[in-house]
Amino acid sequence: MKALVPTGDPAEPVVLADVPEPTPRADEALVRVEAFSVNRGETFKLEAPVDAERPGARPADRPGKDIAGLVVQPAADGSGPAGITRVVGHPMAGGWAEFAAVPTHALAVLPDGVSALQGAALPLAGLTALRLLRTAGPVLGRRVLLTGASGGVGHYVTELAAAAGAEVTAVTRDAERGARLTALGAAEIVHHPADARGPYDLVLESTGGAALPVALARLARRGTLIWFGQASRTPVTLDFFAFFDGPESAVIRHFHYLDADTALGDDLAALVRLTAEGRLHPEIGRVADWTDTATTLTDLRDRRIRGKAVLTLS
CATH class of the missing domain: 3.90.180.10 (Medium-chain alcohol dehydrogenases, catalytic domain)
Structure with a gap:
């Protein structure tokens, strides 16, 4: 073949x-x-x-x-x-x-x-988004900052989180991509984490490098940052004392989409059903x-x- x-x-x-x-x-x-x-x-x-x-x-x-x-x-x-x-x-x-x-x-x-x-x-983008939000827990009424929102995962996370009642701020590089994320339910579009106003209850971070500490600084006290990617391919440096300026006692959690209790096929079936019903695009x-x-x-x-x-x- x-x-x-x-x-x-x-x-x-x-x-x-x-x-x-x-x-x-x-x-x-x-x-x-x-x-x-x-x-x-x-x-x-x-x-x-x-x-x-x-x-x-x-x-x-x-x-x-x-x-x-x-x-x-x-x-x-x-x-x-x-x-x-x-x-x-x-x-x-x-x-x-x-x-x-x-x-x-x-x-x-x-x-x-x-x-x-x-x-x-x-599959990969949809499963990542679905399981990422499941890991985050209920998002109804929560303010969410999503970095690296231009890719496939970002689109799915935005649509699913907004449909679940989250107020999503999406970080994307240009206005054209931001317009599509707005159509999918994003409440606000910014082009750099430093432009996000915060504080956020939840940060979903996929960029790594210099962007992660900036996004972390927008997190509310005792909030959660879930780290699900490193698109910049640059290691992250964090300052312990910077947490006292806002995200005091914050939780940083690593995420891998294959670490889940449900079968891949079951979650794929859920994504297919949402697509068939016009609730996921x-x-x-x-x-x-x-x-x-x-x-x-x-x-x-x-x-x-x-x-x-x-x-x-x-």
Whole structure:
């Protein structure tokens, strides 16, 4: 089958190549991929050295976590969808290919009202947003500061939090992106954490570097900051005494979307249901054929795409 494999070249990070078709384990379904989305974190993974002898031959060596397609071979153990079924899936790797073996606990059925494009845009960003807000607890009536709001996670968090009754201030780089976040329910748009007025009951921080201490300073006394990313790729330095200027006794919590009590498939099904009901709107900033994946990855890495980028298999 054809699959996108890493090259180690930043200018053309992936190329189409022939690789073995995956052999599903007993608890995996074989999915014929119709569309997949890419994430900035996956562009970082592509910077790792490539094995010159077997570049991308094993699925674990190939990125690809967000897919939508058809189950063409149900799981041998009887779990998951039976027969040819439209699904959205979240494999840990190997999804940028014609076929992917996906654990049935990481699959959800796509109804007719949700397209493959919408489905492919849901998994990583949607799961992160849903589980992040679940970690934050009730947000009704709470003031929330969200940094790095321009990407797929930011759009989902904004819409879900606003619908749950939060007053969301979103940090985004430009007015165009801010207008869309306002349409999704953001109460205020700022272009730097320093412009946020505060104090906030909750800060959701995904930038790291110099931005995190600035956002932390806007937190209310005994408030909570949940750290769910480091898009700047720059370490954070905190000053113990700075907490006394406002966020005294604040809690800083690390978040990883896979550390959850619910199955991936259950949360994917919740995201699909919200989308089907018109209560969640995947923000797709680019749709292209998968032969354009290398260019799309470069544009995503350099922040030239708003929301999600979805590739379709011709």
